[in-house]
Amino acid sequence: MSGWEIGEYGGINSLRFSDNLELPVIRSSNEVFVEVYTTAVNSLDQLMTEGYGQRVLNTLRWISKINEFPLILGREFCGVVRAKGQSVRADIQIGDKVWGVVPPHQPGSIAEYVVVDQSVITRKPEGIDDIGAAGILYAGLTAWSSLYIWGLAGGLQGLKTSKGGGKGKRLCILGASGGVGTLAVQMAKAEEMIVTATCSTNSVQMVKDLGADHVIDYRKEDLKEAFRGLSFDIILDAAGLGSDYATTLPWSFSQYITLQPPVLNNTDANGLILGTLKSAINLLQSNVKTIYGYKGLLKWGFFVPAPQGIEYFRRQVESGKIKPIIDTVYDFNETKEAFDKVAKGHLRGKIIIKVKND
Numbered sequence: 001m002s003g004w005e006i007g008e009y010g011g012i013n014s015l016r017f018s019d020n021l022e023l024p025v026i027r028s029s030n031e032v033f034v035e036v037y038t039t040a041v042n043s044l045d046q047l048m049t050e051g052y053g054q055r056v057l058n059t060l061r062w063i064s065k066i067n068e069f070p071l072i073l074g075r076e077f078c079g080v081v082r083a084k085g086q087s088v089r090a091d092i093q094i095g096d097k098v099w100g101v102v103p104p105h106q107p108g109s110i111a112e113y114v115v116v117d118q119s120v121i122t123r124k125p126e127g128i129d130d131i132g133a134a135g136i137l138y139a140g141l142t143a144w145s146s147l148y149i150w151g152l153a154g155g156l157q158g159l160k161t162s163k164g165g166g167k168g169k170r171l172c173i174l175g176a177s178g179g180v181g182t183l184a185v186q187m188a189k190a191e192e193m194i195v196t197a198t199c200s201t202n203s204v205q206m207v208k209d210l211g212a213d214h215v216i217d218y219r220k221e222d223l224k225e226a227f228r229g230l231s232f233d234i235i236l237d238a239a240g241l242g243s244d245y246a247t248t249l250p251w252s253f254s255q256y257i258t259l260q261p262p263v264l265n266n267t268d269a270n271g272l273i274l275g276t277l278k279s280a281i282n283l284l285q286s287n288v289k290t291i292y293g294y295k296g297l298l299k300w301g302f303f304v305p306a307p308q309g310i311e312y313f314r315r316q317v318e319s320g321k322i323k324p325i326i327d328t329v330y331d332f333n334e335t336k337e338a339f340d341k342v343a344k345g346h347l348r349g350k351i352i353i354k355v356k357n358d
């Protein structure tokens, strides 16, 4: 099959197109073989070209008997089921259009075909095209897992059931213009939460249009003044600002959830055991700082390929409450340009790759 692979960690320049990649095979009766129509590039893909997370990911690959190289990136897709294992549930049939995610240790979806477990796909929601369907789940599940799982629900049970539950909760989203942020704003408004969002000047209108109640332009406004005395149930850092940022502003919060946990950097640098230990100490130290400063609890958020989260997004998309925000769509042969765009940042939603032309 054709696809983009890397044979060693050398950054974006190590990405190579090949039309001679081995077809992925169904290895368990729960797996599904999908022809990829559209996929996306996320910051994780770009970081993985540099070897980010290799200690943890190689351990998971070793457990699952998966080779590290050639490494195919791409964590989310929309496509058509071409084969399925015997135990795959009946609502997934050959020929169905599906959307799904690929766990980070598995061969990804920037290729003609991908094989994934049935738990990480559902039928593509109604009312969304193939491009949009490749631009919701990875970032969306990161926001969903952060708020619902790592945020220990925090009163947001609606994120599991789509039946409401966060009404009146105060959520602050830092980086509301990016892939995660644009979805987090829509999720929070679907829950009737009160949303304060930060973004830069040229995104203010877009973020207001997504429903944010209060938008702060972090480039123009004095953040100390803008946040002075404000209190939030949850602050979600979707701007890559990290743990230290929690104590820089005169706000308070019950929970500050950062999507920039140091775990993979620490394990890459120090090995699994020492790296994990170092991360636990980092988390403790950060919490001492935030609690001592009367701010609140600091937590890390991660992408989790949770079936309940995928089902949540399927329902929200079908009810029109969540829509994909797409920055740019690239052709398959422009995959390197798509990675460059992610590396340069300042995204307004998602970077999509059309793998199969209609």
Ligand SMILES: NC(=O)c1ccc[n+]([C@@H]2O[C@H](COP(=O)([O-])OP(=O)(O)OC[C@H]3O[C@@H](n4cnc5c(N)ncnc54)[C@H](OP(=O)(O)O)[C@@H]3O)[C@@H](O)[C@H]2O)c1
Binding pocket: 042, 043, 044, 139, 142, 174, 175, 176, 177, 178, 179, 180, 181, 198, 199, 200, 218, 237, 238, 239, 240, 241, 259, 260, 261, 301, 302, 303, 345, 346, 347, 348, 349
């Ligand atoms: N832990 C995990 O499992 C996980 C999973 C997914 C993503 N992440 C991380 O989560 C973060 C968000 O991911 P993403 O895919 O949404 O990235 P993205 O699409 O690049 O979005 C980041 C957004 O933040 C804005 N921004 C940058 N600095 C800001 C600031 N100081 N205040 C407010 N907004 C700011 C950027 O626009 P401007 O620069 O133009 O303002 C951009 O729109 C990234 O750091 C990513 O690495 C972690």
